[in-house]
Amino acid sequence: MATQRLSIRRVISAGAIAGSAAASVAIVAVLAGVLWYILWRGVGAISWEFFTTDPTGDPTGDPAAPGGMRHAVLGTLALLLMASAVGVPMGILTGVYLSEYAGERWLAGPTRFVCDVLAGVPSIVVGILGYELLVVPVGGFNAYAGAAALAFIMAPIIARTTEEMLRLVPDSYRAGSLALGASKSQTIVRVVLPAAAGPTLTGVMLALARVAGETAPLLFTAGGARLISADLGQPFPSLTQQVFDYATSPFPSQREVAWAGVLVLIALLLTINLAVRLLLWRTRARAKPR
Amino acid sequence: MSTPGHTQGPASGDAAAAAPRAGYAIIEAIRRGEPVTGQTHEQVRDQPAVIRAADFSLWYGKSRALHAVSMPVPRHRVTALIGPSGCGKSTLIRCVNRMNDLVEGVRVSGRMELEGSDVYAPGTDVIGLRRRVGMVFQKPNPFPMSIFDNVVYPLRIHGQRSRSELAERAERALRGAALWDEVKDRLRQSALGLSGGQQQRLCIARAIAADPEVLLMDEPCSALDPVSTLRVEELIQRVSERYTVLIVTHNMQQASRVSHFTAFMYLGRLVEYGPTAEIFQNPRLPETEQYVSGRFG
Ligand SMILES: Nc1ncnc2c1ncn2[C@@H]1O[C@H](COP(=O)(O)OP(=O)(O)O)[C@@H](O)[C@H]1O
Ligand SMILES: [Mg+2]
Numbered sequence: 001m002a003t004q005r006l007s008i009r010r011v012i013s014a015g016a017i018a019g020s021a022a023a024s025v026a027i028v029a030v031l032a033g034v035l036w037y038i039l040w041r042g043v044g045a046i047s048w049e050f051f052t053t054d055p056t057g058d059p060t061g062d063p064a065a066p067g068g069m070r071h072a073v074l075g076t077l078a079l080l081l082m083a084s085a086v087g088v089p090m091g092i093l094t095g096v097y098l099s100e101y102a103g104e105r106w107l108a109g110p111t112r113f114v115c116d117v118l119a120g121v122p123s124i125v126v127g128i129l130g131y132e133l134l135v136v137p138v139g140g141f142n143a144y145a146g147a148a149a150l151a152f153i154m155a156p157i158i159a160r161t162t163e164e165m166l167r168l169v170p171d172s173y174r175a176g177s178l179a180l181g182a183s184k185s186q187t188i189v190r191v192v193l194p195a196a197a198g199p200t201l202t203g204v205m206l207a208l209a210r211v212a213g214e215t216a217p218l219l220f221t222a223g224g225a226r227l228i229s230a231d232l233g234q235p236f237p238s239l240t241q242q243v244f245d246y247a248t249s250p251f252p253s254q255r256e257v258a259w260a261g262v263l264v265l266i267a268l269l270l271t272i273n274l275a276v277r278l279l280l281w282r283t284r285a286r287a288k289p290r
Numbered sequence: 291m292s293t294p295g296h297t298q299g300p301a302s303g304d305a306a307a308a309a310p311r312a313g314y315a316i317i318e319a320i321r322r323g324e325p326v327t328g329q330t331h332e333q334v335r336d337q338p339a340v341i342r343a344a345d346f347s348l349w350y351g352k353s354r355a356l357h358a359v360s361m362p363v364p365r366h367r368v369t370a371l372i373g374p375s376g377c378g379k380s381t382l383i384r385c386v387n388r389m390n391d392l393v394e395g396v397r398v399s400g401r402m403e404l405e406g407s408d409v410y411a412p413g414t415d416v417i418g419l420r421r422r423v424g425m426v427f428q429k430p431n432p433f434p435m436s437i438f439d440n441v442v443y444p445l446r447i448h449g450q451r452s453r454s455e456l457a458e459r460a461e462r463a464l465r466g467a468a469l470w471d472e473v474k475d476r477l478r479q480s481a482l483g484l485s486g487g488q489q490q491r492l493c494i495a496r497a498i499a500a501d502p503e504v505l506l507m508d509e510p511c512s513a514l515d516p517v518s519t520l521r522v523e524e525l526i527q528r529v530s531e532r533y534t535v536l537i538v539t540h541n542m543q544q545a546s547r548v549s550h551f552t553a554f555m556y557l558g559r560l561v562e563y564g565p566t567a568e569i570f571q572n573p574r575l576p577e578t579e580q581y582v583s584g585r586f587g
Contacts (some may be wrong), residue, residue, distance in 0.1 A: 173433055
């Protein structure tokens with residue numbers, strides 16, 4: 001009797017293990033398949049010219065005719081840089097405020113709530129908003145609007161992760177610094193922020209990875225362009241927008257280049273994620289007290 | 291002491307189990323809620339004082355943690371605060387450098403003087419005060435930066451930039467904290483790699499780097515092993531040649547080893563305060579006798 005129940009339990013448990021193993025294998029397999037497919041399609045399309053030439057505007061000729069995506073690669077990097085220039089300081093300052101100054105002040109609760117809501121807003125909403133506020137008034141797509149839309153997505157994510165990371169900094173550091181005659185701002189700048197630098201940077205990178213793959217907010221703000229121009233008031237290219245454009249193109253040569261764009265995008269995200277892991281691993285190793 | 295035959299006079303029924311029972315005038319008075327004046331020996335009053343608490347009280351919100359404490363702290367001497375846990379020792383020393391300002395809802399009355407001026411007077415420069423009054427905490431709290439950066443931290447925040455000056459003062463502070471020989475070859479390494487005892491001595495070095503007048507220590511050895519404790523105790527005696535030291539300790543042997551004067555606190559009151567030898571060998575009050583002989587608290 002007892003042994004029978006035991007064996008039933010064993011069967012159930014073995015089944016559960018097998019089931020979850022199968023599910024994991026399935027997920028990994030699908031993922032590997034997708035990656036492999038992207039790699040297969042992308043590698044075939046990628047070439048030196050992909051990085052060095054802009055679209056020719058003539059998709060009908062031989063396979064080389066559509067040109068590369070130099071403009072889009074540079075455009076994405078430029079947009080990320082501009083968005084970071086605004087979104088990172090804003091996010092970090094808000095996180096510092098929430099963790100170090102707000103306390104139980106009335107502004108703290110609403111700020112936290114707004115950040116959480118914003119971090120979850122569908123990006124198409126950000127796109128439409130950017131279109132209404134930053135495109136329509138100036139009469140056209142422009143790089144500023146694109147960067148602003150991305151910054152708007154980044155800031156709340158960075159604010160909340162920064163806050164969480166600063167909260168993990170032991171109060172004994174703050175007390176030690178204040179007791180030595182440091183002001184509150186000196187304490188934050190010289191002790192608290194450096195102590196949380198690794199994990200805070202991780203939050204920044206994750207926010208970057210998130211917006212690097214965004215398409216919807218850019219479609220309505222930066223628009224797209226076949227050239228990258230130093231005039232940021234003009235429509236501005238980006239990888240995601242260009243891929244979107246080409247992927248639905250009737251011309252096979254353009255669809256081919258889209259695959260290369262996807263591959264570059266995946267490589268960018270993978271690089272950011274790997275950098276995050278490396279960073280986390282290093283800060284963990286460093287923080288380990290003896 | 292739990293046998294009723296040993297008590298004199300009527301036993302107070304609600305006496306806290308750990309405390310002595312009837313016959314102890316001060317404790318009886320505290321129980322009845324009457325104000326008590328601690329016994330401060332003449333030898334303490336004769337000393338020149340650097341810090342002087344006068345009728346000093348403190349409330350955490352509605353609960354009162356210090357009751358009209360009056361206590362001078364002699365210059366260039368080590369003064370120990372002893373008393374059962376929760377009697378207000380930490381609260382009292384955290385008032386000298388106003389670290390209690392960080393706690394929400396703290397209110398004080400009376401005076402807490404440093405060199406004659408009230409540190410709680412309106413308009414007091416709290417940052418300037420904390421430069422004059424160093425503090426060492428219960429748990430070593432070196433910052434997660436290099437040993438060198440830790441020691442020169444107070445100098446840097448006060449605007450000292452000169453590399454040679456910083457290096458010189460770092461060496462002096464580390465020598466002063468008896469740590470130089472152990473760390474001189476690894477000043478650029480993380481302070482978190484030091485042992486607990488070394489970390490605490492580093493914190494002492496950091497506290498004396500900016501040349502304060504007073505050093506407050508809140509149970510600085512409670513997180514250390516016996517050998518490190520001994521080294522820190524030697525250090526405390528050494529620094530008292532230059533600084534006035536006010537140290538909280540839970541350990542009575544430690545108080546008798548390191549301090550010149552000892553103050554016994556109980557339930558937020560100063561009960562007896564005198565030369566350490568007197569307090570431990572010849573206390574005037576039975577309450578003190580009870581406590582130092584380890585019978586309660
Ligand atoms: N931050 C605080 N908020 C409220 N009450 C406190 C706080 N810190 C200490 N207390 C109370 O004040 C009293 C004295 O505490 P403390 O000074 O830490 O005692 P000691 O250092 O002698 O053990 C205790 O009753 C304690 O509960
Ligand atoms: Mg204490």
